[in-house]
Amino acid sequence: MTTVGDVVAALEAAYPPALAESWDAVGLVCGDPAEPVSRVLICVDPVESTVDEAVEAGAQLLVAHHPLLLRGVHGVPASTPKGGLVHRMIRAGVGLFCAHTNADSAFPGVSDALASALGLTVTGPLDPKEDGRTGIGRIGELPAPEPFGDFVARVAEALPETAAGVRGAGDPDRPIRRVAVAGGAGDSHLAMATALGVDAYVTADLRHHPASEHLAVPGAPALVDVAHWASEWPWCEQAAAILRERFGGNVDITVSTRRTDPWAVATAGQNRRIPG
Template structure:
């Protein structure tokens, strides 16, 4: 009499996750942050690296500075994903006599790929401005400037409403607490006792979006790198009223995106049967060291 076959453990049929190539990671990045969403002037995608090389560790950072690259190398990262491009402006040499040349040489010599997710990471669902809007608990969120090649919910910036109206002072304080500490702090233009409810946000430099902010009927616009003339003209046009302005650190406004971005990439790769380790850089790449203010 033949013996009954032993029951199979379901776990034996589950394939063990395996290590992806850089090419596999690039496909996952494209799924999350399609290059078609990048602005025409931008430079995104792989900057340094071989698509066939395996990737086990991925470090996320805002800027590809030498300190960040050294952090990636010390950790043994096989890929560095940064928001800002290393080679946005054209160069005719990557000799190690320049910062950019040293960065390229260090990455290649350490076999660490470099990938840029910039304005495609701004426009995509779950991108930089979405993360800012989520952190501020905005509701009924929609793009400030819709992406020409994207879905209705994709585009630069976001606008939405607060769960509860606040004074400008209270709202500014809540934004300040969300962001990492930087030397420049945060600047606010407007009556601190004015009530705000509808909020426009744009991670990074957003003073090219004042027309869109005005059309959105936002009470306040939160962005970075507000230059004197655009900000002055916007305040003059508003005659001291709405939209009020909150000028935050460029680095800080985009730093919030790193943790959810790293988690999202790891989850997509896990769904595809790949196992990687992701980490967010601990280097503060805000360029300012200290600030003087009136006593």
Template sequence: MTTLREVVDYAHALWPLSGAEEWDAPGLVVGSLDHDVTRILLAVDAVSETVTQACDINADLLLTHHPLLMRSVTSVAEDRYKGHLVSKLIRSGVALLAAHTNADVVTDGVSDVLAQRIGMSNLKPLVPSSMEGTGIGRIGELSSPMTLGALAQHLASVLPHTAGGVKVSGDFNQEVSTVSLCGGAGDSLLSNQLVLSSDVYITSDLRHHPAQEFREQALLGSGPALIDISHWAAEWLWLDVAGAQLKKAFPNIHIEVSDVRTDPWDFLVVQ
């Protein structure tokens, strides 16, 4: 049998905690390290649907990208949703482990997988970390130039469906070859020099004013187009890779990737 301790140790070898941002809170949230693990469910978020799914399939571990407990959590009372989920996990004997920014920065991490699925090569981080080849975001080249519109359509075919789809700021027919990206919310990198040198920057959760001001400044000189994609969809692609890595190390553990869409938006009304 494989213990939770063995799985956690391997997860932290794949996605070292030392690679996490200072504000982040990855790691084990719920569970006894001595308990056996025979089934793991992977998901982007620990929310009611994925926790229920983990309990329903008798998973011993729910491994998520986003931490459930991070900022300003002062209570796990059951009348609050985080407390309710923690209590449900404990009662059902399901451990909870999060691999967040520590899984963003590594080779075959969140941004790396997104870049690979798009078809980018010659990848390097936008913000390198101390370990060579690791860091926040990625920049690279497409196998051949394409229009911005074609790249957006390609992204829409690669990513799982969401109500928000793929939003683009730029000329549909603009030719692009150098692409920068950051899986998850990446507006903090809008001033990054590698981002500014690319033809297009792909990320999520771009707000009105930062995106508008960035594009207005770009129009005065040169700067990338912007593509805004679903935060959940961009990170969901990584789960298959993470699951395969775990399966290779623990072939006797049943590993499943959740198909529950935890993007918060349910439908779009087109005007």
């Protein structure tokens, strides 16, 4: 019999809690470690949609990348959105385990999964920890150089579709071979990507001013901005593979395909002439 505690132990071996940032909230959020598990659902966001999916699938454990209760709370009343999810999971016998910045820094981790989806061969972390193997982001190489316009199309093809799509900033003809990637919001590592001399940097949640200032630096890498959820979704299959190898045949491991990216509508609008 496989238990919640067994699955938690396997995930914490792959994504050690010690790698999590001090502000983070990782680990088992709710659920009894002694309870048996026959089905696990893996997702990016523990939200109403994925909790619905876990309950509908009869899963005993929901494994999520993002924490449900990141900031300190003094209660989880069912009348609040997050409290309601906790109560629903407990009533349905669904535990919740979260691996966040520990999964970001682990080797392999979130950015390794993103790099693999893009066809990159990883050579090391973008922002390494002391051991030189773990840390935020990854540096990788394409099999051969390709124009930046083609590389942006590669990213769009590799990741799940979202309303906002994929945006590229840079010369479409610039040759791209060496690439930095960081799953999730990565504009805090723009300067580091520049210092490492990569040709392009793929991440999420890039803002106007940091991106504009970055591109003004001579030699700065071209930028590819993707949806936060899409950049981290490849990790779900990575985590699933770890559990299948450990518990295959005894536990059904499923990756959620429900898009939990909050942006649902996007339009290019009409081409309007700027006066003057």
